[in-house]
Amino acid sequence: MKTDTPRPIRLKDYQPPAYLIDKVDLDIALDPSRTRVKARLRVKPNPAFAGSGSAPEPLRLDGEHMELASVTLDKAALAAGQDYKLTDTALVIPLPPQKAFTLTLVTIVDPDANKALQGIYRSRGVYCSQCEAQGFRRITYFLDRPDVLSRYTVRLEADREQVPVLLSNGNPTERGTLAGGKRHYAVWSDPHPKPCYLFALVGGDLSSIASTFRTASGREVDLRIYIEHGKEARAAWAMDALKRSMAWDERRFGREYDLDVFNIVAVSDFNMGAMENKGLNIFNDRLILASPDTATDAIFEAIESVVAHEYFHNWTGNRITCRDWFQLCLKEGLTVFRDQEFSADERDPIVQRITDVRQLRATQFAEDAGPLAHPVRPESYIEINNFYTATVYEKGAELVRMLATILGEAQFRAGMDLYFERHDGDAATVEDFLTCFADASGRDLSQFKLWYRQAGTPSLVCTLSHDKATRTAELTIEQILPATPGQPGKKPMLIPIRLGLVGGNGQDIPLILEKSGPVADGVLQLTKRAETFRFVEVPSRPVPSLLRGFSAPVNLTVDLTDRDLEFLMAGDADLFNRWQASNAFATRMLCQIARGLAEGKRPVRGLAYAKALGASIADPALSPAYKAELLRLPTQADIARELARDVDPGHIHRAHRQLLKLVGTTLGAELEALYAEMAPRGAFSPDARSAGKRALRNAALTLLTARGEPRDMTRLARHFHDAGNMTDEAHALFLLAHEAGPDSTKALARFHDKWKGDHLVIDTWFAAQAVSSLPSALDTVVALTTHPLFSLATPNKVRALIGNFALQNPAQFNRPDGAGYQFLADQVLALNAFNPQIASRMLSAFRSWRALESGRRKLAKKALTRIAKAPDLSRDVYEIVSKMLDQPG
Ligand code: 0A1
Numbered sequence: 001m002k003t004d005t006p007r008p009i010r011l012k013d014y015q016p017p018a019y020l021i022d023k024v025d026l027d028i029a030l031d032p033s034r035t036r037v038k039a040r041l042r043v044k045p046n047p048a049f050a051g052s053g054s055a056p057e058p059l060r061l062d063g064e065h066m067e068l069a070s071v072t073l074d075k076a077a078l079a080a081g082q083d084y085k086l087t088d089t090a091l092v093i094p095l096p097p098q099k100a101f102t103l104t105l106v107t108i109v110d111p112d113a114n115k116a117l118q119g120i121y122r123s124r125g126v127y128c129s130q131c132e133a134q135g136f137r138r139i140t141y142f143l144d145r146p147d148v149l150s151r152y153t154v155r156l157e158a159d160r161e162q163v164p165v166l167l168s169n170g171n172p173t174e175r176g177t178l179a180g181g182k183r184h185y186a187v188w189s190d191p192h193p194k195p196c197y198l199f200a201l202v203g204g205d206l207s208s209i210a211s212t213f214r215t216a217s218g219r220e221v222d223l224r225i226y227i228e229h230g231k232e233a234r235a236a237w238a239m240d241a242l243k244r245s246m247a248w249d250e251r252r253f254g255r256e257y258d259l260d261v262f263n264i265v266a267v268s269d270f271n272m273g274a275m276e277n278k279g280l281n282i283f284n285d286r287l288i289l290a291s292p293d294t295a296t297d298a299i300f301e302a303i304e305s306v307v308a309h310e311y312f313h314n315w316t317g318n319r320i321t322c323r324d325w326f327q328l329c330l331k332e333g334l335t336v337f338r339d340q341e342f343s344a345d346e347r348d349p350i351v352q353r354i355t356d357v358r359q360l361r362a363t364q365f366a367e368d369a370g371p372l373a374h375p376v377r378p379e380s381y382i383e384i385n386n387f388y389t390a391t392v393y394e395k396g397a398e399l400v401r402m403l404a405t406i407l408g409e410a411q412f413r414a415g416m417d418l419y420f421e422r423h424d425g426d427a428a429t430v431e432d433f434l435t436c437f438a439d440a441s442g443r444d445l446s447q448f449k450l451w452y453r454q455a456g457t458p459s460l461v462c463t464l465s466h467d468k469a470t471r472t473a474e475l476t477i478e479q480i481l482p483a484t485p486g487q488p489g490k491k492p493m494l495i496p497i498r499l500g501l502v503g504g505n506g507q508d509i510p511l512i513l514e515k516s517g518p519v520a521d522g523v524l525q526l527t528k529r530a531e532t533f534r535f536v537e538v539p540s541r542p543v544p545s546l547l548r549g550f551s552a553p554v555n556l557t558v559d560l561t562d563r564d565l566e567f568l569m570a571g572d573a574d575l576f577n578r579w580q581a582s583n584a585f586a587t588r589m590l591c592q593i594a595r596g597l598a599e600g601k602r603p604v605r606g607l608a609y610a611k612a613l614g615a616s617i618a619d620p621a622l623s624p625a626y627k628a629e630l631l632r633l634p635t636q637a638d639i640a641r642e643l644a645r646d647v648d649p650g651h652i653h654r655a656h657r658q659l660l661k662l663v664g665t666t667l668g669a670e671l672e673a674l675y676a677e678m679a680p681r682g683a684f685s686p687d688a689r690s691a692g693k694r695a696l697r698n699a700a701l702t703l704l705t706a707r708g709e710p711r712d713m714t715r716l717a718r719h720f721h722d723a724g725n726m727t728d729e730a731h732a733l734f735l736l737a738h739e740a741g742p743d744s745t746k747a748l749a750r751f752h753d754k755w756k757g758d759h760l761v762i763d764t765w766f767a768a769q770a771v772s773s774l775p776s777a778l779d780t781v782v783a784l785t786t787h788p789l790f791s792l793a794t795p796n797k798v799r800a801l802i803g804n805f806a807l808q809n810p811a812q813f814n815r816p817d818g819a820g821y822q823f824l825a826d827q828v829l830a831l832n833a834f835n836p837q838i839a840s841r842m843l844s845a846f847r848s849w850r851a852l853e854s855g856r857r858k859l860a861k862k863a864l865t866r867i868a869k870a871p872d873l874s875r876d877v878y879e880i881v882s883k884m885l886d887q888p889g
């Protein structure tokens, strides 16, 4: 909790540590309220540290929320106040020896009282740990920073019956029973030096499933996934994903696994999705457990991608870690890029790209457009946990993707190989990473580096003109770099623009620049603030298809008519851009309808769009998964982002309903046919093709339901009732929750009764009610906060109910009376007291408040101000709320 105004940490102040700890021996006796940690640390002065004077540098070890029982230096017990000083956040030895020495610390921690879920805590009785970013300092006093790498051995001890499973990082070396037989122990040894944020332990009564993987060089690895008893079958998909990930990383990046065992543990209480601890990944159980009847296709897909993500960290994050937390994107952006590539290879690459771009726009573009905008590599922070953001992760991945686009496949791979070779075992920086690509390709990447420093989503304003007489086309592209907090002016960036010029027959015209000839790979590299590209041998006016495959994370403005969009929808050779044209058309219609509602004009209808959409989904060459993407209209949040100011979420909601209904009505017969055609046949399979059929059928159902005719409601109720898997069941439940009436009430009651014993599936029940567009949604959500199955202490529950309400229900969260804001403020303040990380995540739902129309803006500001003035704000909440309220408005 904060006492004074917290001070920011700055990248420019980085200094290497004064001491290193090369060996760590931990002996941990697990106990629910008094876990005893004995840490033997081999400390030595860091030769790379340039001290300020001749006096030895004090040894300052980070530590908090612990009881310190003893401190011993080599063999001598140290006295508090004399030999060392203790504060709320550190243990300081003012005059440590200037040669290697052993420091032995005994600390006591209380897992059951730990509701922040950082350090050692218990989740449904299972001891587990979370140390990223700075949780290790809640286990023992340490140099809790990623550039201190140590070899660990860990001895765990616990009650033999209650805690039969004892796990830590590395390889198991010894286990046994203690005298009397009541307690037992296990010893783990990790040969790879690692920063303390990758330390982990688990102790509990868990079941497991096992498999093996043979690496390319013939090493036999034991794989195990630990879950609650009775959930064994639900871990099979995660195991399958793990094995495919291991094989893929060998194939695609030449990366092999490096220990004898790889363990995954699923726990129920977890602040994030999962954690890449060396050899012992710990997962939110939501991202491990899946069976056809309990998990949706979206969950199956998320499990596959997160299992891969955490596994891929073994090389990008663990073998090569970050020098400091400012370099977080070095491991996260790169690892997201790797997991996206994996999913693209395992599934449909175009559909994967569409999904990733949707996600990027929904989360990162929104973040970049508001008070929380920050560079992919931030330059200062108050609380690092606030920087596990869409910008660091998703935009970070886009930067790696652009690098691959700019360099081409071969040079990109050469750069990656060099990075692995040069920096294995290092704590590296973004500069180190980029230097590898510059060295491998011979290219100067200094302009590209601006992407890591400059926040905000660039806009490209493009105009195309054609001259029949000279058979030339001129494409002028201007990059507009918006001001963001702390960054008023910006330098032009290097932006790769993949494009096509589509001729009247639907074929791409060869791209030949007057100055330099054929365009390599179809990618233009924009480097100036504005540039005109002159193409020759262009017989007639083409339609530009820009930013193919979403080659850069930018907004695009290009003067395409509705007819041009229809044309691209009908046959752009780039399937991503074919979807993009459809999405742009829908967005245009939705914005026009919403503006019309705001101005009280007769609303636009969007019939041309609906017809063009109908033509697209009739194309037999397109896969069901792709068609489902076409039928998924932009979300209300997408429209809000597009409108950018004076946003009225009520109007947007009405516009959205209206377009859904128009499409449902216009394409009724086609949608009914698809609905019938895509009906499930045979046993459930989670593979991408089968999931694509379910997605298409459910997308059709959504649009048909929007028509609102009695037979549509009957179809919906039947869909729910007959659902043979959770994908269909949950989809119908979400649609039903928007309706008032007995069908909806019955369905919700039935779902509750069926799943009340399953702590994961019941989250779907909370979520469906949280996102309901009914005016009673907030009252329902408030009532559900006291439901016996809800708990503010369990992050999954908070996300299901409060997070979904604040982030996925714009019309009801942004009620004109401000009650939604007041509710969220109350919840943030309640969470602040025991789980600051989750409190600050929930708070970020306000991130677009400045874009609201004035009435709502005032009310949102009032709620934010109340939070800002509350006593005992955590650093996490303090930092976010200050940023939100900083700047006039
Ligand atoms: N490195 C993890 C994310 C993560 C970050 C912080 C955590 O603390 C609560 C947990 C997990 C990843 O990228 O998956």
Ligand code: ZN
Pocket: 309, 313, 331, 332, 335
């Ligand atoms: Zn990660």
